[in-house]
Amino acid sequence: MDKILNLYDGLYRKYGPQHWWPGETQYEVIIGAILTQNTAWSNAEKAIANLKSAKALDPAILIGLEDARLKELIRPSGFYNQKAERLKSITSWYLYNRKKAISMDRMALRQELLGIKGIGRETADSIALYGFKKPIFVVDAYTRRFCRHHGLLEKGEYDDYRLLFEDAIGLKTKIFNEYHALIVAWGKLHGKATTTN
DNA sequence: GGCCAGGTGTAAA
């Protein structure tokens, strides 16, 4: 059996289902993907809570907020100046392309998202996978550590890591969803300090 | 008080 599939089974048995993404609506997933860029999820969560309290976690509302007001609400997530701009960009796109995006091919959606300033590969793939249920494997810092730790891949480009998993697993949205979340769970517990286990 | 967190864009070597 493929090593990547074996590792998945091990993680699943150890940590169980992760129930990602921790957001209730498609739009919340998208907003969360921006807010958590290089930021602890706990901080992104605070910003989302603020947006909810302000009844602004809605594309039509958020797009009309004053920039200063939006920045104030998302302040806990850090990098709030650029994130405010990014939230408006993705929201503007979302308002006009939501329907089209749902039926788009996974790679076409990925390209579309990558065309938005402030949306890089991880954010685009997170939105495609967790927001639109497209089978795209998300690669992040934990994934690279995980691969290095298990001797799957020492060093490579983003797509090298992505294809490593997509080729081994096949285009399976549910598995991609769970696997990425499990890698994060693994990383948070013992990914950083020790190299054992 | 320093390091890090579910990155990205830009500029210079």
Add this chain to the structure above:
DNA sequence: TTTACACATGGC
């Protein structure tokens, strides 16, 4: 193509 740096808050 690779490397360096700015962007910012909150938890430990």
